[in-house]
Amino acid sequence: MARTRYLARRLASILVTLLGVSLLLFVMLQLQPGGPAEAMLGITATPQRVAALNRELGLDQPLPEQYLHYLVRLTHGDLGESVIFDRPVTEVIAAALPTTLKLGAYVLILSGMTTVSLATLAAVRRGRPVDHAIRALPLVGLGMPSFWIGVMLLFLFTLRFQVLPAGGLQPGLAGGLRSLLLPAVTLSVAVSAILVRSLRRGLIDVLESDHVTAARARGLTGARLLLGHVLPNAAIPTLTLTSLVFASLLGGAVIVESVFALPGIGQLLVDGFRRHDVPLVMGVALLTAAAVMVVNLLMDVAYALLDPRVGLR
Amino acid sequence: MGRRRRAWAGVGILLSAVAVVSCSRTPETATPAELVVARAADVTTLDSDTISTSREGAETYGLIAQPLYAIDADGELRPVVAESHTVSTDKLTWTFVLRRGVRFSTGAPVTAADVKFTIERARNGPLQGDLYRGITSIETPDDRTVVLRTAEPDSWLLFSLANHPAAVIPKDLGGMDEQSFWRDPIGTGPFMVDRWEQGRQIRLVPNPNFQGQRPSLASLTFRPVPDAQTRMLQLRNGQADLVEDVPYAQAATVQADTTLRLVEVPTPTAVFLTLNTARPPFDDRHARRAVSLAIDRQQLVQATLLGQGRPAGSFLAESALGGATPEFGVARDLDAARDELAESSFPGGFSFEIMYDAADAQVGTAVQVIQADLAELGITATLNGTDRNAVLAAYGTPNWNAGIADITAHGDVGYVFQFYTATNGLGSGSTLIPEVGRRWEESKLEPEGSRRLAIYRDLATLIAEDAPQIGLYNPPRIYAARAGVQAVEPVDPTGALDFAKIVVK
Numbered sequence: 113m114a115r116t117r118y119l120a121r122r123l124a125s126i127l128v129t130l131l132g133v134s135l136l137l138f139v140m141l142q143l144q145p146g147g148p149a150e151a152m153l154g155i156t157a158t159p160q161r162v163a164a165l166n167r168e169l170g171l172d173q174p175l176p177e178q179y180l181h182y183l184v185r186l187t188h189g190d191l192g193e194s195v196i197f198d199r200p201v202t203e204v205i206a207a208a209l210p211t212t213l214k215l216g217a218y219v220l221i222l223s224g225m226t227t228v229s230l231a232t233l234a235a236v237r238r239g240r241p242v243d244h245a246i247r248a249l250p251l252v253g254l255g256m257p258s259f260w261i262g263v264m265l266l267f268l269f270t271l272r273f274q275v276l277p278a279g280g281l282q283p284g285l286a287g288g289l290r291s292l293l294l295p296a297v298t299l300s301v302a303v304s305a306i307l308v309r310s311l312r313r314g315l316i317d318v319l320e321s322d323h324v325t326a327a328r329a330r331g332l333t334g335a336r337l338l339l340g341h342v343l344p345n346a347a348i349p350t351l352t353l354t355s356l357v358f359a360s361l362l363g364g365a366v367i368v369e370s371v372f373a374l375p376g377i378g379q380l381l382v383d384g385f386r387r388h389d390v391p392l393v394m395g396v397a398l399l400t401a402a403a404v405m406v407v408n409l410l411m412d413v414a415y416a417l418l419d420p421r422v423g424l425r
Numbered sequence: 426m427g428r429r430r431r432a433w434a435g436v437g438i439l440l441s442a443v444a445v446v447s448c449s450r451t452p453e454t455a456t457p458a459e460l461v462v463a464r465a466a467d468v469t470t471l472d473s474d475t476i477s478t479s480r481e482g483a484e485t486y487g488l489i490a491q492p493l494y495a496i497d498a499d500g501e502l503r504p505v506v507a508e509s510h511t512v513s514t515d516k517l518t519w520t521f522v523l524r525r526g527v528r529f530s531t532g533a534p535v536t537a538a539d540v541k542f543t544i545e546r547a548r549n550g551p552l553q554g555d556l557y558r559g560i561t562s563i564e565t566p567d568d569r570t571v572v573l574r575t576a577e578p579d580s581w582l583l584f585s586l587a588n589h590p591a592a593v594i595p596k597d598l599g600g601m602d603e604q605s606f607w608r609d610p611i612g613t614g615p616f617m618v619d620r621w622e623q624g625r626q627i628r629l630v631p632n633p634n635f636q637g638q639r640p641s642l643a644s645l646t647f648r649p650v651p652d653a654q655t656r657m658l659q660l661r662n663g664q665a666d667l668v669e670d671v672p673y674a675q676a677a678t679v680q681a682d683t684t685l686r687l688v689e690v691p692t693p694t695a696v697f698l699t700l701n702t703a704r705p706p707f708d709d710r711h712a713r714r715a716v717s718l719a720i721d722r723q724q725l726v727q728a729t730l731l732g733q734g735r736p737a738g739s740f741l742a743e744s745a746l747g748g749a750t751p752e753f754g755v756a757r758d759l760d761a762a763r764d765e766l767a768e769s770s771f772p773g774g775f776s777f778e779i780m781y782d783a784a785d786a787q788v789g790t791a792v793q794v795i796q797a798d799l800a801e802l803g804i805t806a807t808l809n810g811t812d813r814n815a816v817l818a819a820y821g822t823p824n825w826n827a828g829i830a831d832i833t834a835h836g837d838v839g840y841v842f843q844f845y846t847a848t849n850g851l852g853s854g855s856t857l858i859p860e861v862g863r864r865w866e867e868s869k870l871e872p873e874g875s876r877r878l879a880i881y882r883d884l885a886t887l888i889a890e891d892a893p894q895i896g897l898y899n900p901p902r903i904y905a906a907r908a909g910v911q912a913v914e915p916v917d918p919t920g921a922l923d924f925a926k927i928v929v930k
Binding site: 151154159162198208274277279379380 | 463466467469470472475477478479551552555604607622623624625648649650651652654655658659661662664784812813814815817818819820821830831832
């Protein structure tokens with residue numbers, strides 16, 4: 113019962129936060145110089161043509177009225193009409209979202225595998241050269257910008273070895289895995305760089321704890337000890353960090369989708385900003401804000417499930 | 426084997442499979458007759474009115490639908506859906522006879538009713554409707570005849586009718602709703618839409634009912650690849666057969682590669698410096714002329730276009746229909762610039778700010794060259810790199826000094842003068858040179874093409890000498906293709922390619 117109340121409260125707070133985000137976004141986008149009409153008409157925009165187009169786009173209404181209309185439509189799941197795509201924003205986002213979701217899942221799998229293996233190796237070989245090498249990785253991973261890593265990987269694997277496609281999204285499961293491998297590796301480098309350090313610290317702490325010593329005394333060793341007793345406890349702080357990394361992952365997707373020509377929501381955001389497509393930018397930004405908050409909630413729930421000391425209240 | 430061990434073995438097999446699938450060699454994605462083109466941007470809409478905001482949309486639509494008359498690569502008008510036309514002596518009534526046997530991609534014949542519907546829809550377009558609002562009535566005495574009446578003589582009418590909104594579509598959109606129709610528009614052009622996946626590709630196939638010579642391509646696929654380096658990689662590894670917007674820095678490398686070919690096409694685009702003549706310092710003609718004479722345009726072409734393209738003397742590109750390069754200012758003349766400055770209200774020099782789109786690296790280089798050129802004259806230019814929309818918005822205010830702008834003239838440049846005499850950053854000079862407005866009105870009444878173009882050349886010279894807009898350079902469009910892609914030629918003066926003629930060997 114307490115858990116249900118907790119979830120309901122958190123979901124309600126997400127809705128309130130989204131309302132605040134939508135207002136903030138709306139105000140910020142209105143503060144941008146120019147408008148969609150100027151962007152569409154370019155240098156030949158006359159005041160008359162701008163006014164006519166604003167009327168056509170419904171932008172001649174007072175701003176509070178425009179925002180209220182937006183909210184009313186939002187309650188019906190209508191995010192408005194994209195100016196550049198000339199069709200509903202929901203349709204435009206629905207077409208782009210699967211690509212970003214697939215990329216995100218790929219990144220989580222790759223960075224999860226990398227993080228667990230490297231952090232475990234570093235923790236088990238603590239103080240040895242391999243540990244020092246792995247601890248240096250975050251400096252390298254965070255020191256290289258995503259676009260640079262992406263371009264280097266492209267040159268290496270598409271031109272030098274010619275084993276992977278140079279951008280674009282190929283059809284089918286195999287095509288998708290091939291197309292998304294380099295973008296996923298590009299994003300995983302930075303994500304793993306952050307998580308390895310955190311998980312290594314957690315593993316070392318847990319490995320030195322009394323309950324692990326007791327488990328060892330009971331004869332538990334190797335994978336059983338690691339997977340059954342060490343990792344679940346050591347992963348808790350890393351899980352919290354993962355939810356923060358998720359937000360930066362979305363930011364990285366904007367650049368990576370551009371370099372790898374992936375038709376995801378990062379690309380939509382760039383196009384929307386560039387061409388002053390307010391409904392599209394609002395739609396994408398609200399969606400990503402909601403995603404970050406939901407992931408945060410899920411991480412908190414996972415935290416409570418992994419650590420019985422933590423309650424959902 | 427325990428359950429856990431089996432599970433790990435399963436994960437291992439899955440990961441190995443992913444690795445094998447991921448690292449197997451890239452297959453050739455394009456067979457010889459299927460042309461894949463990597464473009465800088467996606468086709469976001471094919472609606473004949475709103476495509477004016479998307480070069481990619483406009484050029485794709487141009488392959489699907491055809492107008493009554495079209496402008497060819499030499500800038501000449503040629504009849505397409507129309508067979509001929511006549512104009513009444515009062516120049517107010519235009520009678521078009523449609524070509525026999527022209528059919529839509531659905532197989533339905535094109536009739537006068539379709540043309541009437543098309544022009545009426547074009548007239549209501551929020552973005553390009555202005556081009557057609559002078560048409561007061563449209564009559565269709567029979568299936569092959571369309572009679573247009575205009576409120577006043579309009580010498581550009583054929584050019585307006587050659588624009589995309591007037592490309593003929595079926596009456597009442599062939600019974601489809603707006604959204605469905607513009608996802609798969611029906612026209613009479615050489616291609617039709619086969620598949621359109623947002624952000625990924627738009628695939629065209631030959632129109633079986635096309636009246637002209639059928640394209641030799643089995644299909645034509647446009648893929649958006651925003652990053653220029655990635656586009657070039659796609660060309661080199663065979664994912665694309667042709668790429669658009671080759672970076673100038675890579676032109677020499679492509680030229681040196683025997684497996685590739687470089688195609689450079691002049692465009693009707695001019696990049697220019699527009700000055701606010703309503704406030705100091707550029708309300709002073711001598712100050713404007715001093716700036717124009719002090720800029721080394723040859724150096725600009727070297728620095729920004731790496732030697733490709735041409736220096737510009739006008740805000741209308743030389744290769745635009747009716748465009749010209751007036752002599753004033755094209756060659757740098759520092760002595761003449763000093764004389765102009767001495768005659769101005771600011772003989773000791775002055776300061777001003779140049780706004781430009783900070784996201785445009787080419788323009789970023791150009792403003793630095795201009796800044797250095799003007800410094801030699803004692804003029805201090807402060808650079809304000811900002812968002813493109815912020816620059817456009819600033820033109821609507823009285824508080825700006827100067828900005829970098831570009832304009833692409835589609836068809837007859839007379840319509841650009843229309844904006845010049847009307848408004849904003851482009852039009853601030855009209856009140857300074859009354860003759861521009863007068864002669865522009867005169868050009869509207871001049872039906873004879875060569876005489877009209879002569880007026881435009883005079884207007885361009887007048888504006889260049891008064892320097893409210895200072896031409897800088899004309900950037901070309903650069904394409905790169907695999908060596909087997911042949912007949913890569915422009916279809917019109919915009920530099921768009923004639924994909925119907927391209928042959929892949």
